[in-house]
Amino acid sequence: MRAFSYERAKSPREAAAALAADPAARFIAGGTNLLDLMKLEIETPARLIDVNGLKLDEITPTKDGGLRIGALVRNTDLAADKRVRKDYGVLSRALLAGASGQLRNKATTAGNLLQRTRCPYFYDTNMPCNKRTPGAGCSAIGGFTRTLAVLGASEACIATHPSDMAVALRVLDASVETVGPDGAERSIPIADFHRLPGETPHVETALARGELITAVTLPRPIGGVHAYRKVRDRASYAFALVSVASVIHKDGSGRVALGGVAHKPWRVEAAEAALPRGAKAVSEGLLAGARTTSQNAFKLTLAERAIGAAVTEARG
Amino acid sequence: MAILDDLQLSRREVMATGAAVGVAAAPGMASAAPAEQPTLMKVSFTVNGQRQTLELDTRTTLLDALREHLKLTGSKKGCDHGQCGACTVIVDGRRINSCLSLAVMHEGDEVTTIEGLGGPEKLHPLQAAFVKHDGYQCGYCTPGQICSAKAVLEEIRAGVPSHVTADLTAKVEFSQAELRERMSGNICRCGAYSNIVEAVAEVAGAKA
Numbered sequence: 001m002r003a004f005s006y007e008r009a010k011s012p013r014e015a016a017a018a019l020a021a022d023p024a025a026r027f028i029a030g031g032t033n034l035l036d037l038m039k040l041e042i043e044t045p046a047r048l049i050d051v052n053g054l055k056l057d058e059i060t061p062t063k064d065g066g067l068r069i070g071a072l073v074r075n076t077d078l079a080a081d082k083r084v085r086k087d088y089g090v091l092s093r094a095l096l097a098g099a100s101g102q103l104r105n106k107a108t109t110a111g112n113l114l115q116r117t118r119c120p121y122f123y124d125t126n127m128p129c130n131k132r133t134p135g136a137g138c139s140a141i142g143g144f145t146r147t148l149a150v151l152g153a154s155e156a157c158i159a160t161h162p163s164d165m166a167v168a169l170r171v172l173d174a175s176v177e178t179v180g181p182d183g184a185e186r187s188i189p190i191a192d193f194h195r196l197p198g199e200t201p202h203v204e205t206a207l208a209r210g211e212l213i214t215a216v217t218l219p220r221p222i223g224g225v226h227a228y229r230k231v232r233d234r235a236s237y238a239f240a241l242v243s244v245a246s247v248i249h250k251d252g253s254g255r256v257a258l259g260g261v262a263h264k265p266w267r268v269e270a271a272e273a274a275l276p277r278g279a280k281a282v283s284e285g286l287l288a289g290a291r292t293t294s295q296n297a298f299k300l301t302l303a304e305r306a307i308g309a310a311v312t313e314a315r316g
Numbered sequence: 317m318a319i320l321d322d323l324q325l326s327r328r329e330v331m332a333t334g335a336a337v338g339v340a341a342a343p344g345m346a347s348a349a350p351a352e353q354p355t356l357m358k359v360s361f362t363v364n365g366q367r368q369t370l371e372l373d374t375r376t377t378l379l380d381a382l383r384e385h386l387k388l389t390g391s392k393k394g395c396d397h398g399q400c401g402a403c404t405v406i407v408d409g410r411r412i413n414s415c416l417s418l419a420v421m422h423e424g425d426e427v428t429t430i431e432g433l434g435g436p437e438k439l440h441p442l443q444a445a446f447v448k449h450d451g452y453q454c455g456y457c458t459p460g461q462i463c464s465a466k467a468v469l470e471e472i473r474a475g476v477p478s479h480v481t482a483d484l485t486a487k488v489e490f491s492q493a494e495l496r497e498r499m500s501g502n503i504c505r506c507g508a509y510s511n512i513v514e515a516v517a518e519v520a521g522a523k524a
Contacts, residue, residue: 003352006374006420032416036397050421080476085484096479100501105410236500
């Protein structure tokens with residue numbers, strides 16, 4: 001690990017300004033992903049700004065009937081919150097399907113959104129990676145692709161986003177609230193928060209330099225049967241090969257988003273009209289444009305079947 | 317015999333020597349990048365009820381502070397990347413991977429390690445149950461397993477749900493399935509899992 005200076009932020013705005021002014025600085029909260037990457041020298045900040053003291057750790061009702069989740073709410077606390085369990089079950093389920101109890105106790109809401117890919121070539125510093133070194137090339141293309149993206153990938157990157165929580169937030173139409181170095185606040189729809197890789201896979205989110213996430217907001221509850229089905233190589237404590245976040249109503253209508261298949265949570269609203277006609281019908285639109293290899297083509301079949309299981313479960 | 321005496325280094329001394337050589341080699345390796353000066357910082361926290369103040373390189377993890385600076389070597393370094401759980405300790409009542417947390421981020425915190433739960437003279441009920449049920453072979457993962465298990469039982473009592481909890485809105489109950497899911501962040505390479513489950517279940521007051 002490279003040496004770094006360490007300081008505790010005093011306010012969200014000051015933290016944002018400090019980061020904006022120093023290209024070598026990074027925020028740290030739970031640290032469960034950043035420190036892992038610093039040990040491997042994939043991340044090499046010269047300065048860490050600890051945001052844990054910023055009192056962004058409450059879950060409060062919004063005036064339009066939703067919930068505002070502070071950026072520092074730990075994954076364990078968000079999953080266990082009574083309101084989330086009752087009205088946003090897909091979010092509790094997604095969080096509990098991810099990581100381990102120890103990690104969920106530390107990992108934060110904002111940090112979960114900002115975690116980096118687990119693409120094995122991103123982690124292997126002996127191999128070129130456009131995320132680590134823009135322009136270096138992608139070792140994953142033509143390599144071991146079984147766990148990698150089948151939708152929305154580019155010639156520069158086929159990494160997937162590893163978060164389960166983000167897939168649930170996508171299906172719930174959440175928004176990401178931020179504050180900038182000048183104190184300006186804005187709200188980013190979750191659909192626009194994570195980017196597709198395109199030619200700049202190192203740019204992973206819509207955040208500007210120095211912009212700090214302060215909260216994630218959920219709109220008012222939409223009812224329906226909430227489920228998160230995660231298919232992985234182990235029964236617990238593994239990243240998704242394919243996951244499905246779903247909210248399905250009695251009449252068969254609803255929403256579905258996929259994890260493990262793309263550089264961001266994958267949802268196609270236009271395809272959801274076909275949901276009452278079943279998994280095959282909705283998958284046609286949702287998986288349109290997929291590009292697979294012989295190693296990861298199974299993800300398309302798996303996604304359709306996982307959606308099918310969610311639909312069946314929702315019918316009771 | 318003099319030569320033999322020289323060789324009578326403990327395993328720990330050999331490891332420390334290896335680490336020192338690593339440090340000595342660092343300036344040469346860093347020639348491509350500007351020299352980095354370590355930043356030292358003071359931090360105070362409580363470990364097993366005792367107040368501790370340390371001056372540490374900011375890079376020091378909580379695990380290394382416990383093991384290398386406070387000589388509490390019960391907590392183990394397995395993978396050092398949060399994957400194996402051997403480093404699990406309890407901070408302010410919650411289990412965490414101490415390898416994935418910087419010591420300087422624990423100002424004022426209360427840390428409990430395996431040494432704080434019990435010792436040979438007075439075993440914690442979980443320690444006694446692990447002995448009784450043979451919940452280990454090599455023992456390397458055991459301190460992490462026991463710290464994790466203690467926190468798991470408290471999480472269930474506090475109503476924290478898990479991936480295998482059937483009804484998110486119902487009361488959370490102890491079961492083998494709950495225990496196995498919640499302990500999945502603690503790897504046992506010897507495969508003593510079934511005995512670990514029996515040991516923890518006995519302490520939980522349930523039949524394994």
